[in-house]
Amino acid sequence: MTLLPGKKGRASLSLAALGALFAGVVNGLLGTGAGTVFFFITQRIYRDDPGIGAEDCFACAMAAVFPVSLLSLLTYSGSAAGDGLLFSLLIPGALGGLLGAFLSGRIGRKTLKKVFAAVVIFGGAYMIAGR
Amino acid sequence: MDLFDIPAAFLIGALTGTGVGGGGLLVLYLTLLRGVEQISAQRLNLILFIAVSAAAVPYHLAHRKVDAEVLAVLVAFAIPGTFAGAAIRGSVPSETVREIFGIAMLITGAYVLFKKGGDPVRSERGSRRG
Numbered sequence: 595m596t597l598l599p600g601k602k603g604r605a606s607l608s609l610a611a612l613g614a615l616f617a618g619v620v621n622g623l624l625g626t627g628a629g630t631v632f633f634f635i636t637q638r639i640y641r642d643d644p645g646i647g648a649e650d651c652f653a654c655a656m657a658a659v660f661p662v663s664l665l666s667l668l669t670y671s672g673s674a675a676g677d678g679l680l681f682s683l684l685i686p687g688a689l690g691g692l693l694g695a696f697l698s699g700r701i702g703r704k705t706l707k708k709v710f711a712a713v714v715i716f717g718g719a720y721m722i723a724g725r
Numbered sequence: 726m727d728l729f730d731i732p733a734a735f736l737i738g739a740l741t742g743t744g745v746g747g748g749g750l751l752v753l754y755l756t757l758l759r760g761v762e763q764i765s766a767q768r769l770n771l772i773l774f775i776a777v778s779a780a781a782v783p784y785h786l787a788h789r790k791v792d793a794e795v796l797a798v799l800v801a802f803a804i805p806g807t808f809a810g811a812a813i814r815g816s817v818p819s820e821t822v823r824e825i826f827g828i829a830m831l832i833t834g835a836y837v838l839f840k841k842g843g844d845p846v847r848s849e850r851g852s853r854r855g
Binding site: 607610611612613614615616617618619620621622623624625626627628629630632635636639645646649650652653654656657658659660661662663664665666667669670679680682683684686687688689690691692693694695696697698701706707708710711712713714715717718719720721722 | 727730731732733734735736737738739740741742743745746747748749750751752753755756757759761764767768769770771772773774775776777778779780781782784785786788789790791792795796798799800801802803804805806807808809810811812813814822823824825826827828829830831833834835836837838
């Protein structure tokens, strides 16, 4: 369960390095997205490892995106508009995250994923359209 | 404060915690429904994500297998990328960032919708520690 030596290990290391660089660019530019890229990378690295499941890859992605998000936040210094919303978002968001982590691996996510995909596709199209 | 802020933040936090997704949802909510400017919405999203992951990451680290070596490589190489992304963000208009964000949402939605496998519930590898 690590970056293996030899050709396969070098391929994994290259994938992790290039993918992480890309994830950083996305997160620095958009303030989100690194987790999805990290999850994709870890799934590719461990696709032949029977001891590592998708939930382990997700945990690794979450652990990696935490410091990257902290760093991204530092690049937003001086932009404090909308901070009045923080108090109404922060505590329920954290409680929801804790519940989600507990439910991870315990509930079927197929429908949730479809709903999530539909919402982001609609929202993305709406953003591009401008109104 | 809007009536929907609390349930929206809770649901987005829960989706993020399960791994279904959620990072982009708050930005969509803030920009499209609350009228917050794109860059400010991204900043608020980061703050909320950090709060959510601060609660969720310790749980995941305690109950899942996380390879410290892979984790170190991911973080180390993401750092210069983050600065590059921030530099790009600072050099283009907010409207352009908004359009790029919209495109990223379309790609994310399509990826989540059409990718095969990756659902922990359906994993037969039995990799949970507990």
